Amino acid sequence: MSLLAGRVRPSTTTLATVALLAMTASWGSTFFLIKDLLDRVPTLDFLAVRFAIAGLAMVVVAPRAIGRLSPELRRRSIALGALYGLAQILQTAGLAHTAASVSGFITGLYVVATPLLAAVLLRTRITGFTWASVALATAGLGVLTLDGVALGYGEALTLVAAVLYALHIVALGAWSTAQDALGMSIVQLLVIAVICLVATAPDGIVLPATTADWVSVVYMALVAGALALIAQTWAQAHLAPTRAAIVMSMEPVFAATFAVGLGGETLTWRILAGGAMVVTAMLVVEAGPRRAIEGEVQHLAV
Numbered sequence: 001m002s003l004l005a006g007r008v009r010p011s012t013t014t015l016a017t018v019a020l021l022a023m024t025a026s027w028g029s030t031f032f033l034i035k036d037l038l039d040r041v042p043t044l045d046f047l048a049v050r051f052a053i054a055g056l057a058m059v060v061v062a063p064r065a066i067g068r069l070s071p072e073l074r075r076r077s078i079a080l081g082a083l084y085g086l087a088q089i090l091q092t093a094g095l096a097h098t099a100a101s102v103s104g105f106i107t108g109l110y111v112v113a114t115p116l117l118a119a120v121l122l123r124t125r126i127t128g129f130t131w132a133s134v135a136l137a138t139a140g141l142g143v144l145t146l147d148g149v150a151l152g153y154g155e156a157l158t159l160v161a162a163v164l165y166a167l168h169i170v171a172l173g174a175w176s177t178a179q180d181a182l183g184m185s186i187v188q189l190l191v192i193a194v195i196c197l198v199a200t201a202p203d204g205i206v207l208p209a210t211t212a213d214w215v216s217v218v219y220m221a222l223v224a225g226a227l228a229l230i231a232q233t234w235a236q237a238h239l240a241p242t243r244a245a246i247v248m249s250m251e252p253v254f255a256a257t258f259a260v261g262l263g264g265e266t267l268t269w270r271i272l273a274g275g276a277m278v279v280t281a282m283l284v285v286e287a288g289p290r291r292a293i294e295g296e297v298q299h300l301a302v
Contacts, residue, residue, distance in 0.1 A: 016235040020247045023228040023235070028254025030224045031104060032262070033216045034095060040213065043092045045206040048196035050217055051085075054225035055189035058182075065183035076175045077184040080168060081191025084229075087164035088192060089199070090157045097154025104252040106158040108141040113166035114245035121170055122241070130242055130285060137249040137281035144252055144274025166245065172233060173241040181234035188229060246285045253278050 037046060058065075069077065095103045111134055118124040176184060197205075208214045236244050253275040260267045 012238050016238040017247055019231040019235040020239070020244060021250060023231040024248050024250045025254045026224040026228050028251045028256075029258045029262075030220050031255040032259050033220065034092065037208070037213060037216055038092070038096050041206055041208055042200070043096060044089065044196050044200035046217070047085075047088055047092060048193060048200050048205060049207065050221045050225055051088075051189055051193035051196060053218060053221035054229075055186060055193045057222060058186045058189060058226050058230075062182055062186065065186055067183075069180055069183040069187070073175070073177075073180055073184060074187060076171075077187035078191050080171055080175070080184070081188035082195065083164055083168045083171065084188060085192035085195040087161045087168065089196065090164070091161035094154040094156075094158035094161060098152065098158065102155060103158050104255050105141050105144070106155055107162050107165070108249050108252050109138070109159070109162045110166040110169065111137050111141075111245045111249040113163050114169050115242040117166050117170045118173075118241045122174060124240070124242070126242055130246075133246055133281045133285040134242070136284070137246055137278050140274045140277025140279075140281060141249065141252055142274070143270055143277060144256060169236070169245055169248070170241045173236045173239070173244060176233045176237045178234055178237040181230055181237065185226070185230040185233045188233075189226060243285060247282055249278055250282060 034046075041049075066074070091103070091107055094106075098106075115124070115126045115130070115134060119126060208217055232244075239247075256271045256275060260271065
């Protein structure tokens with residue numbers, strides 16, 4: 001398979017960055033919702049219901065989108081959905097066995113794993129300037145979230161999830177195209193739903209019992225699920241994987257913001273300092289100099 005590289009206009013790159021930020025904000029808003037919901041609904045049941053709603057809703061909205069995909073893109077979308085689905089299961093299961101702050105930090109380590117995987121799989125050359133931004137984002141995540149951590153069962157599950165998220169970011173950047181973003185996203189959502197339904201079916205599916213829980217699930221399905229994945233798939237057709245990962249490292253910053261604003265948590269110097277470091281890393285990698293290879297989006301030909 002050959003590698004195709006195409007330069008993207010700055011205006012499109014800016015729009016893609018904004019789309020990723022909006023997606024990351026929606027993800028960050030779900031941390032305290034999920035932590036609360038898992039007290040009443042098992043992990044796999046929650047994920048199965050969430051992604052089934054998301055996938056079916058998008059099929060209703062765009063019934064012909066999957067049919068417009070080539071057979072190869074369908075296969076790649078299935079693989080992407082399997083990666084994302086497994087990562088979701090492991091991250092959510094890990095969140096049930098560790099603090100939300102620790103989960104947020106370990107999940108955010110995909111910002112480190114992404115350039116490593118991109119370098120190995122796509123032969124992407126990463127500059128020292130970009131690595132410095134990765135290090136700053138990682139340090140900011142640590143300041144923002146950590147108050148001591150030991151690698152236990154929940155942390156180990158979350159670490160594996162972070163690596164799978166990084167692999168999904170790299171593969172999505174290599175395979176996604178702007179015109180196929182909707183169809184690819186729908187396939188991914190349906191695959192995630194099927195994986196979770198198969199995993200939880202033997203024990204039966206526990207549904208949310210209250211109106212408030214259903215509102216949370218529907219929000220996470222449609223906004224933080226369907227719309228967010230479409231935004232990510234489209235945006236990564238225009239952004240290199242490492243840049244996308246650094247922008248997405250804003251997730252714990254948004255998570256902390258929502259936890260303080262809506263979850264009743266206290267605003268601390270750690271939130272302010274760590275958040276400022278992550279935001280600085282994102283701005284630096286966007287505004288700083290890049291070699292030509294880092295200003296290109298590498299796509300694997302179909």
